[in-house]
Amino acid sequence: TEWTPNPQNSLIFSASGGFFDRKMSDSTGYLMDFIFYNQLDKYYRKTSNDGSNFSYDLSLNYKRLYDKKDKEFNTNLLFSSFKGNDDNYYFTEPIIDTINFERFGKENNKNNYLNNNLTFELSYANPLNFGKIELGAKANIRTIDLEYKYFTFDPKTNQWISTVSDNIFNYNENIIAGYAIFSSKLKNFGYQIGLRLEGTLTKAEQKELSQVYKNNYLNLFPTIHLNYQLTNANTLFFSYTRRINRPQSMVLNPYEDRSDPQNISKGNPNLKPEFTNSFEISNLTYFGRNSLNLTLFYRYTTDIISRITTLDTSGYFSMTTYENLNKSKNIGFEAMLNQNLFEWWKLNINFSYFYLDVNGIPTYGIPARNSKSWNIKLNSVFSPTKDIDIQLNISYDSPVVTTGGGGMYWRFFQMGSVGQMEGVFTANLAFKIDVLNDRGTINFRIMDIFKSIKYDLTSNGSNFISKIYRTRESRIAFLGFQYKINEYKRPKTKRPEDMPEMDFE
Numbered sequence: 001t002e003w004t005p006n007p008q009n010s011l012i013f014s015a016s017g018g019f020f021d022r023k024m025s026d027s028t029g030y031l032m033d034f035i036f037y038n039q040l041d042k043y044y045r046k047t048s049n050d051g052s053n054f055s056y057d058l059s060l061n062y063k064r065l066y067d068k069k070d071k072e073f074n075t076n077l078l079f080s081s082f083k084g085n086d087d088n089y090y091f092t093e094p095i096i097d098t099i100n101f102e103r104f105g106k107e108n109n110k111n112n113y114l115n116n117n118l119t120f121e122l123s124y125a126n127p128l129n130f131g132k133i134e135l136g137a138k139a140n141i142r143t144i145d146l147e148y149k150y151f152t153f154d155p156k157t158n159q160w161i162s163t164v165s166d167n168i169f170n171y172n173e174n175i176i177a178g179y180a181i182f183s184s185k186l187k188n189f190g191y192q193i194g195l196r197l198e199g200t201l202t203k204a205e206q207k208e209l210s211q212v213y214k215n216n217y218l219n220l221f222p223t224i225h226l227n228y229q230l231t232n233a234n235t236l237f238f239s240y241t242r243r244i245n246r247p248q249s250m251v252l253n254p255y256e257d258r259s260d261p262q263n264i265s266k267g268n269p270n271l272k273p274e275f276t277n278s279f280e281i282s283n284l285t286y287f288g289r290n291s292l293n294l295t296l297f298y299r300y301t302t303d304i305i306s307r308i309t310t311l312d313t314s315g316y317f318s319m320t321t322y323e324n325l326n327k328s329k330n331i332g333f334e335a336m337l338n339q340n341l342f343e344w345w346k347l348n349i350n351f352s353y354f355y356l357d358v359n360g361i362p363t364y365g366i367p368a369r370n371s372k373s374w375n376i377k378l379n380s381v382f383s384p385t386k387d388i389d390i391q392l393n394i395s396y397d398s399p400v401v402t403t404g405g406g407g408m409y410w411r412f413f414q415m416g417s418v419g420q421m422e423g424v425f426t427a428n429l430a431f432k433i434d435v436l437n438d439r440g441t442i443n444f445r446i447m448d449i450f451k452s453i454k455y456d457l458t459s460n461g462s463n464f465i466s467k468i469y470r471t472r473e474s475r476i477a478f479l480g481f482q483y484k485i486n487e488y489k490r491p492k493t494k495r496p497e498d499m500p501e502m503d504f505e
Helices: none
Strands: 002-006 009-034 039-065 072-097 105-128 131-154 159-162 167-186 189-206 211-231 234-245 263-265 274-287 290-311 318-342 345-358 369-385 388-397 400-402 419-421 424-435 440-447 454-460 465-471 476-483
Touching: 345 400, 369 400, 369 419
Parallel strands: 263 318
Antiparallel strands: 002 009, 009 039, 039 072, 072 105, 105 131, 131 159, 131 167, 167 189, 189 211, 211 234, 234 274, 274 290, 290 318, 318 345, 345 369, 369 388, 388 424, 400 419, 419 454, 424 440, 440 476, 454 465
16 A cells, blocks of 8 residues: 655555465485494485464565655564464384384474564765765564474374474564765766774573573674776676674574484584685776676685584584584686577577685584585576566586585585585476456476486594485476556665675575
8 A cells, every 4th residue: 555645755665475385205324334333224214294383574665765866764664474374294124223223112392483574764865066865764573482392102102292392483583774975976986985893782582491591793794885887888897795694593492303313413502603704806898788897806704603513422412503614715707698599599608617615623523624526507488479488597506615504505404514525406487467458477397307306415523434415306486467456657666785784594
């Protein structure tokens, strides 16, 4: 709903929500070769998951325009909520069991989760005779409530029995930030200088363990953007940014997760955020309707949230947790080509080559690693008619060193630290058709057409070598329909390039 009493003022309210149900299953094979004990253990672990969630978003935006061009004031209030539950069943079956672990059988864990997020932001922009000044502030209040219950099946009584205490974890995160930016241009030379001050207050409470952890910190984020226009079609750029990557709630919970009894894991509530300093030099060239962007970059990351895996004294069970123990340097080159081959065919090709150097962690027997890696991405959009778009996306990532935490590796691997990830290839296809006089849209897409996504990771610790190979049902089709009941253009709140979005989970 939009209310515009006059051309200078507008107020917009919007609401959206959705339901989601899912059923998933997978089977994982384990082969544990205990060299020191001359023993072999092989078993399968089958998992089924039933889950559902409900989410909604409410937003209120006020925008004030002034007679002076580009002078404006914006304020946004956004509340989002995500609530759901999962019901997970595990069945572990021995194939070769020379160790006689008492872990085989059926298990069940049920979890409920609630994630509420309230964001309020202000921004003000005012062009001056000698440049432009921008001021802003943003506050984010987040609460996350997680509850897990664990059960095992007793074949003697034919009942599910609660074997361990419940895992109840609450996490509160409040982030308040303010920024100031000044930009100007002198003939062919332009610059933008900014500074953001950000304060974070967090509280993690593990109720079953009766433990409360607080972590408060204040950080400055300076940024610089420079550009020099060589010709009308060729511009040089330089930038420096400092970014923050906060630990997610899943790696902060100190409760031991024993859903897989042989691979136990727990979070670390004392984790600090990662910080990355980035330097980039690039050249952007236009030729007709096409463009080529060449970039050199250097990124230095400290306090990497490293995944640490150790074996117990018997060598039969692993324990995984997280520590701020690592640093990495990333130096590379990137080329991006945008081509309009025809009116109906647009092509984007992105290629990058980089050297990644990750420090070792001698305390845990993790050696330093480095790799020279590359990736290529191709995105092609065909528009045979004005109402139909066909998009093909192909990408390949070469083998690369992993930093032991963060990114997708948390999601797919329960065991592993700094290591080597093998290459991954994938291709996706999507169709979009506008119908009903452009008020309706039919979307259809297929993920991983050739079912080629496979994850192969090798890592090691002080007394083990881990090789993990995983594949999943990645070829998935999606069909959707969208209808615009009351279409309006939502006002855009400008976020300067030198004010990176706060990395809210």
